[in-house]
Amino acid sequence: MYDVVQRALSAIAAGQTPDSQESAHLDFKEDPARAAHPRGNPEAHRLQILLDTAICFANADGESFIVLGLRDKARGPEAFTGTDASPQDIASKIFNRTRPNLTVEARAEEFAGRRLVIIRVPQGLALYSRTDGAAARRTGTSCIPLSDGARQQIRFSRANPDRTAAPTALDTDDLDGIALAEGIRRFNSRHPDDVIVSSDELLRRLGLRNHDGGLLSAAVVLFGHPLGAQPSAQHLWRPAPGAEPERNDLDDPLILAIPQALQRIRSHSNAELERIELPTGQERQIRDFPERAVDEAVLNAFAHRDWTLGRPIVIDQSPVILSVDSPGGLPVGVRRDRLLTTSSAPPNPTLMSALHRLGLVEETSRGFDRMWIAMLGSGREAPEVEADESHVRVAFAAPVDSPGMVRALSLLPDVIGATATTNLNVLLALRHLARASALTEAGAAALFQLSRAECRAVLAWLVGIGLLTADQPARSWSLAPRVRSILRAQQVPAPADGGIEAAVIDLLASGPVTNRRIVSATGAPAPVVTEVLRRLASRGVIEKDPDGPARGPAVRWRASGTAPPEEK
Structure with a gap:
């Protein structure tokens, strides 16, 4: 963004005042040592000015610049008063007098015959203050002292940074016209009473411009090419597990890449992996990978991935296994053993909000619970999840290992109610008790991914609907006799x-x-x-x-x- 500084300096040299060129990310300061009537200790005064301004910028969003050596109200060459300050000394003192230590870059430059010092303040990583605790935040062209609530908000947002809210140097003309047209179509379809006609209006309504009117990174992800020459996703088709794959790159903007990825998966899917005759006289057609589970896995991968990483999402598909590998770790606060129950702030809230307004995702959906329900309810194992700091991989196995469970589920509405047969905890309990005779409180807490207190409430509810019976002396729970009889009649083991x-x-x-x-x-x-x-x-x-x-x-x-x- 040094070009922003150079353009402002050129405008000042041409007759503008420095204060007319200031913005939320640019400020001009006069060196007190060059003031017409210096007071007190000019060097100490200069440090306080720069220290407070650097903290103010660091607590705001985005990269910012301070230019030392100009007088605010003067015009043209008279505005350039210059400075003899040492860039190294400025950077060192700002670092040592902030908590946590704030690292800035400072360098001297000649402009209009005067020596200036340009200080770059990077996007902050924490809440910054002076050593005495004083802190402010840049709002427009002013520094506003921070309230306790504002401090907490900054701490949280810095601990969970929204990289899709970062400003960019691009504008509407740099985005993909076809992608923008699709965005307008989707928005109008989703909001028929609030029709829009222009790309600029779409970007504004989706919250993809900052207060200065600049495009945010989420706009580039949705309607541009955020990874440059790298595809945002790859689809690999293997005719057999482990076979050499046929690779297709998905390098269109996100709004086009998501439906393309889902279409590629469906075009290689088996819509009738198995047909199960139900005891109710109906048939159930089982496809290799439940569409609901696949949709959630793909949408989560695109919405939650780390868009600062250049690696693509990799969708690896064969007739029996489908995996979706997404760059970046799980959201902050989410553990692998709490995927089903942890509510977390999404890692890309600006992008998520835009996707929600376009009808592509549900803004608060976790997604994992829906994947589990789709797989367990079709007589299969739950998805497998691998996760570390660099990636999240979700894998589905196509084979139906328990067609009897599908048949039994068609009979259970008469026992436990229709809505309960699609309840995640019901399906987890049934899957477990088809292999083991009983469920303990500790085992249930791990299975349901709940605390002990929450687990006891769920177990009591499962007893209340007629799914389980409680053995108080053994502090264990097993299938109710009628439920066990139904499962056994459909060749589900259900040991007692x-x-x-x-x-x-x-x-x-x-x-x-x-x-x-x-x-x-x-x-x-x-x-x-x-x-x-x-x-x-x-x-x-x-x-x-x-x-x-x-x-x-x-x-x-x-x-x-x-x-x-x-x-x-």
């Missing part, structure tokens, strides 16, 4: 507590077995196994091996009245 007892007795028939092996063999939660073992021991069916450990997972159990054979 009694099944664990039988499995334990069978295991012990060939000799002592440890707690650890019983848990592994039955697939039941450890607390449930402990309660079953306690009940069998109280009835005299089993006993601890006296030659083994007294407690812990290595405790050995044997059938009562048997001599201990060789250890397992």
